[in-house]
Amino acid sequence: MEKRVVFRSAWLPYALVAPQIAITIVFFFWPAVQAVWYSFQLQDAFGLKSQFVGLQNFANLFRDGNYVDSFKVTALFSVLVAFFGIAISLMLATMADRVLRGAMAYKTLLIWPYAVAPAIAGVLWAFLFAPSIGIVTYVLKGWGVDWNWILKGDQAMVLIVVASVWKQISYNFLFFLAGLQSVPRSLIEAAAIDGASPLRRFWTIVFPLLSPTTFFLLVVNIVYAFFDTFGVIDATTQGGPGQSTQILVYKVYHDGVKAADLGSSSAQSVILMFIVIALTVVQFRFVERKVQY
Amino acid sequence: MVENRPWLTAFSHGVLILGVLAVAFPLYVTFIASTLTLEQIMQVPMQLTPGDQFVENYSQVLTAGSTKGSKAAASSMLFNSLVMALVIPLGKMAISVISAFAIVYFRFPLRMFFFWMIFVTLMLPVEVRIIPTFKVIADLGLLNTYAGLTVPLIASATATFLFRQFFMTIPDELAEAARVDGASPMRFFWDVLLPLSKTTMAALFVIQFIYGWNQYLWPLLITTDESMYTTVIGIKRMIVGSDSANEWNLIMATAILAMLPPALVVMLMQKWFVKGLVETEK
Secondary structure (H helix, E strand, O other), X not given: OOOOOOEOOOOXXXXXXXXXHHHHHHHHHHHHHHHHHXXXXXXXXXXXXXXXXXXHHHHXXXXXXXXXXHHHHHHXXXXXXXXXXXXXXXXXXXXXXXXXXXXXHHHHHHHHHHHOOHHHHHHHHHHHOOOOOOHHHHHHHHOOOOOOOOOOHHHHHHHHHHHHHHHHHHHHHHHHHHHHHOOOHHHHHHHHHOOOOHHHHHHHHHHHHOHHHHHHHHHHHHHHHHHHOHHHHHHOOOOOOOOOOOOHHHHHHHHHHHOOOHXXXXXXXXXXXXXXXXXXXXXXXXXXXXXXO | OOOOOHHHHHHHHHHHHHHHHHHHHHHHHHHHHOOOOHHHHHOOOOOOOOOOOHHHHHHHHHHOOOOOOOOOOHHHHHHHHHHHXXXXXXXXXXXXXHHHHHHHHEOOOOHHHHHXXXXXXXXXXXXXXXXXXXXXXXXXXXXXXXXXXXXXXXXXXXXXXHHHHHHHOOOHHHHHHHHHOOOOHHHHHHHHHHHHOHHHHHHHHHHHHHHHHOOOHHHHHHOOOHHHOOHHHHHHHHOOOOHHHOOHHHHXXXXXXXXXXXXXHHHHOHHHXXXXXXXXXX
């Protein structure tokens, strides 16, 4: 789409885009190019000398059991976050769409976790689940569950999934609610007259019509689990115990900042960049075509 | 509602109330913990009714900070967070609205090239270029400065796209009339385009305020000086060890202070918030 009426000036448009382009080059392109450059370099232990090693860093990564494990952890984590985040918020949105009384109040009370920083969400849940003083831990103990996420990897995973889903529900909820409100009433009414039960109407009419929203949220939630949950993890498990909650982004940070292994960390950054590019392409193809049954 | 099913309606309310409680429970416990003494929190199970330490805990974090880990006072951290939460949205809007104006209302060589350059930034989140971006900031001498905290985050493709999309919906007749009347491009921008963009800006501001306030990885990397900590970083730095080593009453009071401003913005500006959220994702 183009504008028919345009202004003419030899210099003005360049001056107008200059600030944004300058910041983009200095803080986006230049670092990204450097990340690619470092990923082909091997540095000595003191960071004084480096030599070009081609794809060596990448080959090392895929031979490294820790990195492959980190991939698996990330896959499990993002599937859990996306599945529970979407399922719970779809349930809540469907109910909120049904009730007439108090719909606005429910909405207001459900959306505020969006305002909570991921790191704070992590701290709140870590406190509830704290091995010796947590309230949830106390209740679990009453049920005979021995809860200690500091020592047990699968429980640490549960903790970060709960905190991440809790924070993301409000976002998903708003999009589902908007999607539900655009489902034509006449379709639902026709099905009701034909005697279809509410559950049947949901699965045969509403859910298929919501498929674009669901697909969009699936991509957004995976991106969220990949990147934005860094704060949740850093404030709670820090990738531990062992490597059981070390997602890819956390490993880039850990290897680059704490272990100061520039080559490996940069190679991991480059791989992540490809993942982001793939996810963005998927998202935009979808926006253009609007998946619909 | 299509048909009257009292049981189903009751069930719906039940599910929603359960959802609201699950969402609110961590906040409630946090608030309670922020009004107790540390000894009271350490008693298992912790009491679930407010204690009497509200004034003591909050005045301690606001003026002095905790005694373990980070010793930054919450008042200075809140100020740093506020700087990020205001400078990022305002800077973002300023540079995005002019670049969108140039891309929509001018024809010039390299126009599409610039457009794609901005677009590609979507694919380069901070998380994937941690180390090199840190080096750039260090080389520019911007560690532990407000400029370092904010400037790298104000370039954004989403805001530019949002303005571009909005400008596309403005009738061509307006620009035509302005040209016929002999108005310069900048005159048209100030007197026609900006006033029309008010609602878009309000929506964008709410979203970006929360984005700026809640930044984590970026301030974590480039602030080492306690006086530059943002609230979210400060909370993380107050956690020094396992359960009993932390001053949970102070951590929780700081957490409440950190959540309050963005939560208020979301609840009070709900209309703009929802609009901004839905439109920035288009």
